[in-house]
Each structure stands twice: as C-alpha cells, then as structure tokens.
Ligand SMILES: Nc1ncnc2c1ncn2[C@@H]1O[C@H](COP(=O)(O)OP(=O)(O)OP(=O)(O)O)[C@@H](O)[C@H]1O
Ligand SMILES: O=P(O)(O)OC[C@H]1O[C@H](OP(=O)(O)OP(=O)(O)O)[C@H](O)[C@@H]1O
C-alpha cells in the first residue's frame with residue numbers, strides 16, 4: 001500500500017474496549033473529537049485518524065494493511081489468525097504492546113447441575129461460542145469430538161434456551177455465568193487488550209510519532225500503578241518504615257521545621273499502598289501519611 005499522510009488506528013466502536021482505548025490515546029496527549037455515529041474521527045493535534053469498528057474487524061483491517069494499528073483483545077486476534085491461516089490469507093501483524101485493560105479468560109462452562117469430570121464429558125456435545133477456532137484447537141488437543149453452535153452474542157443463554165449442551169465464552173468476574181445458572185469448568189485461553197501494528201512501512205516522521213506514543217503509553221500505564229507517598233517518620237524507625245514501602249529504594253528525606261525527632265519522607269511507590277501497610281506504618285510512629293495518584297511518569 002502507498003504511504004498515508006496520516007496514521008490510521010482502528011479501535012472498537014462500542015463495547016468493552018472502547019472507553020479504555022480512547023482513554024489510552026487521550027492520555028498520550030492525542031486530542032480526539034468523537035461524534036457518536038461517526039466511523040472516522042480525526043485527531044486535532046496529531047496526524048492520526050481513528051477508525052471505529054466492530055472488534056472482530058480490527059485484526060483483518062490491520063493484517064490487510066487498511067489501517068496501521070489496532071487495539072483489540074488477544075482472543076479476537078488469535079481467532080482471526082487461525083481463520084486466515086486456514087484460508088491461506090495474510091496474517092501479518094506485530095503485537096507492539098500488551099495493554100492494562102480487557103483482561104478476561106475464555107472458558108468452558110456447563111449448567112450447575114451438569115456432572116462435569118473433565119473435557120471428555122463434552123464428547124459429541126454441542127457447544128455454543130463466538131470463538132470457534134480457539135475452542136476447536138483446545139478440544140482437538142484433548143481428543144474430544146464436538147459440534148459448534150456459533151453465536152455472535154448472548155452465548156450464556158444457549159444452554160437454557162436448549163441451543164447447546166455447554167458454552168465457551170469470555171469471563172471476567174463470573175457474574176454473567178452465575179446469572180445464567182452456569183459454572184466455569186475449564187479456562188482455555190487468557191486474553192488482554194493489545195496494540196497491534198500492520199506491516200505497512202512507516203515514514204520516518206510516523207515512526208518517530210509511534211515511538212513517542214509508545215513511550216507515553218508506557219508512562220501512563222506505569223503511572224496508573226504507582227503512587228506518590230508522603231509521610232512524617234520518626235528518625236528512630238526510618239529504616240523499618242522505608243522497608244515497608246514497595247519500590248522505595250531511593251526515598252527523599254527532608255528535615256521538618258520545628259521537629260528534631262521526625263523527618264518528611266517522599267517516595268514514588270511502584271504499587272498501591274494498602275490500608276494494612278498504612279496501619280503498620282502508623283504503629284512504627286509514622287504520621288500525616290498521604291497517598292496520591294500519579295498522572296504521568298517518564299523514567
Ligand atoms: N467481561 C470482560 N472483561 C474484560 N474484558 C472483556 C470482557 N468481555 C470481553 N472482554 C474483552 O473485550 C473484547 C470486546 O468485548 P465485547 O463484549 O465488547 O465484544 P463484542 O460484543 O464482540 O463487540 P463488537 O460489537 O465490537 O463486536 C473481547 O474480545 C475481550 O477481549
Ligand atoms: O464474567 P463477567 O464479568 O460477567 O463478564 C463476562 C461477560 O462480559 C462480556 O460481555 P459484555 O458484557 O461485554 O457484553 P456482550 O455480551 O454484549 O458482548 C462477555 O461476553 C460475557 O458475557
């Protein structure tokens with residue numbers, strides 16, 4: 001394909017990954033003016049266009065080089081790769097980054113009352129799913145013959161509706177399974193959102209923009225996990241207090257005006273600080289403990 005003047009990124013239009021995908025791009029400093037029903041949104045401050053599509057279409061658009069990048073669940077990428085491989089179609093694309101959202105598992109589930117003892121129980125059963133390739137690969141490996149009931153959505157109602165004997169669908173909290181009288185019996189795939197890139201050649205200018213965006217994404221993801229912690233610590237217990245703070249190898253220690261016994265401790269912690277740790281800090285004499293979110297981070 002000829003080089004585009006603007007980079008194209010495909011994201012899910014409406015669904016589980018939409019808000020997080022948009023938030024990620026915005027956190028990189030990209031200004032996006034989204035209108036509800038528009039398929040294409042132009043960034044105002046970067047040479048980037050967003051294509052908002054069904055998530056199932058994203059891997060194919062990237063593999064065909066119609067767009068340069070996509071944000072999609074690994075499960076959808078895997079399914080499309082298997083389908084295209086079987087049809088001798090191109091599957092070229094690189095996973096540039098695993099993202100910190102869209103975590104879920106693809107699991108087999110059966111009715112609560114089903115006496116499940118292993119995958120062999122599903123021999124010759126009908127299984128409803130939206131991702132038949134991943135399911136087939138797993139059951140073929142187990143040597144279990146079965147038939148598929150292909151459903152694009154509402155998979156969990158398939159057993160109750162008499163469409164299938166079992167289901168294989170995405171699970172996060174398990175609430176949807178429970179609400180439908182199902183129990184999870186095998187996790188067959190784990191997924192998270194990923195940023196993928198086509199084989200399209202990027203101009204130097206676009207490559208530079210990509211490098212910057214990737215660095216900013218990393219900064220946003222690290223910042224989300226980190227906290228800025230400030231507290232007053234008695235000099236007598238300073239070492240023990242520092243030991244309790246995760247990732248605080250190099251704390252800033254400052255004198256406190258009017259207090260010879262305590263110092264102020266400032267730390268960027270790579271993890272959240274739980275109440276239990278805060279209570280232990282207090283027992284060691286720490287006071288005025290503040291835990292603050294960090295918006296951006298560049299190491
Ligand atoms: N419960 C969940 N928790 C976290 N991530 C999930 C969950 N369910 C799905 N996902 C991830 O988000 C992706 C999109 O899920 P969604 O349910 O919005 O898909 P969809 O109904 O196929 O949407 P579309 O209309 O775009 O085809 C999934 O492919 C998966 O990677
Ligand atoms: O284990 P849980 O936390 O209950 O999540 C699982 C549900 O989430 C997804 O659907 P989603 O809610 O995105 O809607 P959809 O069925 O319209 O795709 C998935 O398809 C399950 O139905």
Ligand SMILES: [Mg+2]
Nearest residue numbers: 054055056057
């Ligand atoms: Mg879909």
